[in-house]
Structure formats: C-alpha cells, structure tokens
Amino acid sequence: MGGVFGVVSKNDCVLDLYFGTDYHSHLGTSRGGMAVWTGRSFSRSIHNIENVQFRSKFEVDLSGMSGHMGIGCISDNEPQPLLVRSHLGHYAITTVGRINNIDDIVDHCFRNNLIHFLEMSRGEINPTEVVSALIDQESSIKDGILYAQQTIDGSCTLLVLTDKGIYAARDRFGRTPLIVGRKEGAYCVSFESCAFTNLGYHPFYELGPGEIVLITPDGIEQVSPPGDKMKICSFLWVYFGYPSSTYEGVNVEVxxxxxxxxxxxxxxxxxxxxxxxxxxxxxxxxxxxxxxxxxxxxxxxxxxxxxxxxxxxxxxxxxxxxxxxxxxxxxxxxxxxxxxxxxxxxxxxxxxxxxxxxxxxxxxxxxxxxxxxxxxxxxxxxxxxxxxxxxxxxxxxxxxxxxxxxxxxxxxxxxxxxxxxxxxxxxxxxxxxxxxxxxxxxxxxxxxxxxxxxxxxxxxxxxxxx
Ligand code: SF4
Structure with missing residues (x-):
C-alpha cells in the first residue's frame, strides 16, 4: 500500500508536511520521503522506516528543510518522492498504487528510445520512475498524467510538485482516495483525511475518479474532470483505513x-x-x-x-x-x-x-x-x-x-x-x-x-x- 500527503502554503510548510506524512504511517512500512520546493530547487529526504518510525528518522532533517510547497509519502515498496528533470521542467513525484503491466511499459519506453531506468535492489524498476517516464512522453504535465492513467493496468494516485504548485491526480477508478483540506493561508492534499484535524485543516474538496487538480497558494483549479466510473476499495473501511478518516463522506469508524x-x-x-x-x-x-x-x-x-x-x-x-x-x-x-x-x-x-x-x-x-x-x-x-x-x-x-x-x-x-x-x-x-x-x-x-x-x-x- 502506501500513502501520500502534500502541502501548499503561504508560510513555511515543512512541519505540516512532516506530521501530515507521518499520519500515513499505518499504510506502509518500507520507505518514507519528503520533498520541498525551496524556491530555487528541491530539498529531499528519503529514509528506510522498516524498523524505525517515520518521525524519528525525519526529525533530524527538519532544520535543513524550508519552503512553501512540499509532498511526502509512506511507501510499502520503492523509495520516493523522486526528483525529475525532463523536457517538462523539474518536478518531484510520489505515487501510490500498483502497475501490473510495468514490464510492457518499460519495453515500450525502450522501443521509444528512452535509454534507461535506474534499478532498485532485487533488480526491480522503481514504479514511480515508470510513472514519471509516462508523464514525460507528453507535452504537458496534465497530458502526461492523463496518459499515465490510461496506460497503467492496476491503479495509480499521484502528486507532482512543480514550482507552480501540486498537481494531484486520483486513480482512474478512484481505488484510493485523495482529498484536499484547507486552512487560513494553506491547502493540503491527502490520502487520509485523518491527517487534517490536528493540523488545523478542514475537508475542502474530494477528488473524483481520475480527476486532476492543480493546488497553488491561491486556490485549487480543476485541470481534468472526474470520470463516471468509481470503484473505491471497500477494504479501506473494513481494514486498512485509519478510524478517523472519511472517504466519500463515510467515516471509517462509523x-x-x-x-x-x-x-x-x-x-x-x-x-x-x-x-x-x-x-x-x-x-x-x-x-x-x-x-x-x-x-x-x-x-x-x-x-x-x-x-x-x-x-x-x-x-x-x-x-x-x-x-x-x-x-x-x-x-x-x-x-x-x-x-x-x-x-x-x-x-x-x-x-x-x-x-x-x-x-x-x-x-x-x-x-x-x-x-x-x-x-x-x-x-x-x-x-x-x-x-x-x-x-x-x-x-x-x-x-x-x-x-x-x-x-x-x-x-x-x-x-x-x-x-x-x-x-x-x-x-x-x-x-x-x-x-x-x-x-x-x-x-x-x-x-x-x-x-x-x-x-x-x-x-x-x-x-x-x-
Ligand atoms: S477491495 Fe480488495 S481487490 Fe479491491 S482494491 Fe481493495 S483490496 Fe484490492
């Protein structure tokens, strides 16, 4: 599994990002990561959280990070967020989901002259890198995300952090949730809405299946509308969702x-x-x-x-x-x-x-x-x-x-x-x-x-x- 969290703020976002990402710790036990846009470049930190909690690992990084926009993740598999430089500019990306046709996508990329992917240990290719390769095949972030959503067999919810803001895209069939929260001077976007309350955010907008929005310090803008078909995971309520989270208006504990x-x-x-x-x-x-x-x-x-x-x-x-x-x-x-x-x-x-x-x-x-x-x-x-x-x-x-x-x-x-x-x-x-x-x-x-x-x-x- 895994979970993602992002913040766009008129003030420094790092503490909100740290706690908001930490509130996804029940969703993964492998890697944690945070990437912040400093105004000129990205500052990023990734740690192995297999035996130590996210907060203890990242506490030492906090003093070295500052910025108004950031994304974070708890991952059950690959290290994330990844930092990418492509013809679309530079961006940070984090994903949650599963790519069943990853081998076909990689072959397709090689046939189209994409020279290489970096291997992780055990010889696997980082699925988040594959998503970024799909995005980079189009002429804009929006078209790239749409292409990735159409191409991936499985599911993929993602956040892309650019110098303008965060592109947030929910899986094509909404298998995993994505909800925007708001407080004075800031927006956050989260898999788990349980991350909102203690950080002062209120639920503001829940993305529909396949929907893409761009979140900036001034508001949120719909980049691509939601699709008609929803197939949200029922197990969110039964087992792995956090009790204080709400998806599609239905609280887990209730x-x-x-x-x-x-x-x-x-x-x-x-x-x-x-x-x-x-x-x-x-x-x-x-x-x-x-x-x-x-x-x-x-x-x-x-x-x-x-x-x-x-x-x-x-x-x-x-x-x-x-x-x-x-x-x-x-x-x-x-x-x-x-x-x-x-x-x-x-x-x-x-x-x-x-x-x-x-x-x-x-x-x-x-x-x-x-x-x-x-x-x-x-x-x-x-x-x-x-x-x-x-x-x-x-x-x-x-x-x-x-x-x-x-x-x-x-x-x-x-x-x-x-x-x-x-x-x-x-x-x-x-x-x-x-x-x-x-x-x-x-x-x-x-x-x-x-x-x-x-x-x-x-x-x-x-x-x-x-
Ligand atoms: S309901 Fe079961 S099969 Fe469907 S997304 Fe959830 S865990 Fe997977």
Whole structure:
C-alpha cells in the first residue's frame, strides 16, 4: 500500500508536511520521503522506516528543510518522492498504487528510445520512475498524467510538485482516495483525511475518479474532470483505513460500528463477552456489542510501548512469535468464559488459529469468531496490498481445494453467502481453525454498512468482479 500527503502554503510548510506524512504511517512500512520546493530547487529526504518510525528518522532533517510547497509519502515498496528533470521542467513525484503491466511499459519506453531506468535492489524498476517516464512522453504535465492513467493496468494516485504548485491526480477508478483540506493561508492534499484535524485543516474538496487538480497558494483549479466510473476499495473501511478518516463522506469508524451492528442483528449466539481483535477488529466488535447488548471487554491487549510498530520479520515463524508476544492475556476475562471475537478479515487463518489456541490454553469455554467481511477468495490486483502472496495462500481457497479436490474449482457459488457450497466452506474453515463457531459478514450487508451505492465499491477480493 502506501500513502501520500502534500502541502501548499503561504508560510513555511515543512512541519505540516512532516506530521501530515507521518499520519500515513499505518499504510506502509518500507520507505518514507519528503520533498520541498525551496524556491530555487528541491530539498529531499528519503529514509528506510522498516524498523524505525517515520518521525524519528525525519526529525533530524527538519532544520535543513524550508519552503512553501512540499509532498511526502509512506511507501510499502520503492523509495520516493523522486526528483525529475525532463523536457517538462523539474518536478518531484510520489505515487501510490500498483502497475501490473510495468514490464510492457518499460519495453515500450525502450522501443521509444528512452535509454534507461535506474534499478532498485532485487533488480526491480522503481514504479514511480515508470510513472514519471509516462508523464514525460507528453507535452504537458496534465497530458502526461492523463496518459499515465490510461496506460497503467492496476491503479495509480499521484502528486507532482512543480514550482507552480501540486498537481494531484486520483486513480482512474478512484481505488484510493485523495482529498484536499484547507486552512487560513494553506491547502493540503491527502490520502487520509485523518491527517487534517490536528493540523488545523478542514475537508475542502474530494477528488473524483481520475480527476486532476492543480493546488497553488491561491486556490485549487480543476485541470481534468472526474470520470463516471468509481470503484473505491471497500477494504479501506473494513481494514486498512485509519478510524478517523472519511472517504466519500463515510467515516471509517462509523462504518465499522454499523457493520458490527448488522452482524449482530443476523446472529444468534449466547456468549458472555464480545471483543475485537486489535486493532481493526475493535470498531466492528463495538458495533456488535452495542447492538447485541452483550458487554464489550478486552481479554487481551497489545503491549504498545515497544511493539507499536509493525516490524517486518523475514520468516513466518518469527512473525508468529512477534504476533504472540505483542498480545497480553487478561486471564480473569478468559477463564471459563464464552467469548465472541470480531476481526476485520481472515486471510491465511494461521494467526487466528494461534490466537484461539492461546485463548483455550487460558481455559476459555467457547471462542466464536465473526469476520467483518466475507471470505477472501482473491488477492488484490489493484493495490500493493499484500497480506497473502497468492490466492492459494488464502484460507478460503485452501478450504475449497480440500472440498473440491482441485485448485481450479468454479468459485461462483462459494462467493454467494446463500449457497450450500458457501456454508460448507465456512463450516470447514471453522473446524480447521478450531473455532466454536464461525460466521462471515455477507457481502451485501458489508457494502450496506458503507451507505454507498454498491456499484461504486471494489469487491474484487470477495467475488472476483472487476
Ligand atoms: S481487490 Fe480488495 S483490496 Fe484490492 S482494491 Fe479491491 S477491495 Fe481493495
């Protein structure tokens, strides 16, 4: 994944840029970067944030940076922002998304006499550099962005900082959000609107799918209008969006509460307590608990003082060990109790299985699991959103393979929560993972919880529909 943030101000922008970018830290764990236009050139800093938080790494850079306009990013992959000098002048660029046809684009560039791209480690080409190469094939930044949007298979939301201002462009189908905030003397543009409030910005304008605007200290100007088709990622609300962010007018926490309440209305189970798997299961569970009138408790809590960051351990064993060490049980709330947990989703199932075994080892009487979204049947092909490497890593796909005895089963009926095949798959997963009972939120109910028209939401993860 990743997130982007930009500021255009009549005053120095660096502190706003620093904090605004930092408020995207939940979206990526690889690289952080900031680029500021000093009035004559760009000042830029990029750091590895795999093991250290963005703020600690960038604090030392602040005194050396000043300017009225800047862009920043948290990236799960490539170093950014990049500084570019081309026939379009000089600019800084940052992107979020995924380019599935990157090899074809690179070949096309070579055929058109673009001499080289810089390689990153592991031999990959920086996707943001590829986007800049596409932009540079046209005669203006606007036409270049439009060309990049048309050419990229996947998704791409981007910010381009020039000496005039920031060009902000949302992905062609709006898979990721982009919203402009305003305060006296300044504008910001952000993936996450949660970055606004503490910096004094108010939501001002949310870009539509494919829309491009130019933000200057004097205002914002539409450079290219939005398209008709929207397919914003539903997982923003269910899992990776920050609770205090709002997309398309719908707040993440409010959606999760509503989603949990819908699950509770359709559930009949007698339990002592409801709880959420930290962090993103919590708001779904609060909604469930309030609706079902069953007390919400925390049978385990995260040890935050030293585990606040998601480190990236190399092996599954170490990942599991860290996940276990992060959670501390409260035995009084577990022993002899019938517990119901809401989680945002069940991906591989490994983590959830361990969590449930952990609860049984402290003598929980029953452990019922409720997933806030339907079974995941497809890995994302629009964002670098890698909770599973391949479809067959997904617990639901492995269950189908067992039930059908083959990898290429017809998945249509498994996608539909009303079918017998779906019921068998859920029962199989629940048994395999050792739950007392398992239920998944139905897709139409999850979409209803957003309050948005269903056709505007991407649901590829659950039903494979593009
Ligand atoms: S496939 Fe899933 S994670 Fe990817 S954009 Fe669509 S809803 Fe989001």
């Amino acid at each position: 959606m999760r509460n509503r989603n949990g309440a819908i699950m509770a209305r359709k559930d009949k189970v007698e339990v002592d307590f409801v709880s959420g798997i930290p962090d993103s299961g919590v708001a779904h569970a609060i909604g469930y608990s309030n609706e079902a009138k069953i007390p919400y408790v925390r049978p385990f809590i995260k040890y935050n003082p030293t585990w606040s960051r998601s480190f990236i351990p190399q092996t599954q064993e170490v990942r599991q060990l860290i996940a276990k060490m992060k959670l501390m049980p409260i035995i009084d709330l577990i022993k002899g109790k019938r517990l119901l947990f809401c989680d945002d989703s069940i991906v591989r199932g490994t983590q959830m299985k361990e969590t449930v075994q952990f609860l049984y080892s402290y003598n929980a009487r029953e452990v019922h699991i409720r997933s806030a979204c339907p079974p995941l049947l497809f890995t994302c092909k629009y964002l670098n959103f890698s909770r599973a490497r391949s479809d067959m890593d997904l617990v639901a796909r492995r269950a189908i393979r067992k039930l059908e005895g083959k990898d290429d089963a017809n998945l249509e009926q498994y996608c539909d929560h009303r079918t017998e095949k779906h019921r068998c798959m859920v029962e199989y997963i629940g048994k395999q993972l050792g739950f007392t009972s398992l239920k998944y939120q139905a897709l139409p109910d999850m979409l209803d919880a957003t309050g948005l028209p269903h056709e505007k939401l991407c649901t590829y993860c659950w039903n494979g529909r593009e």
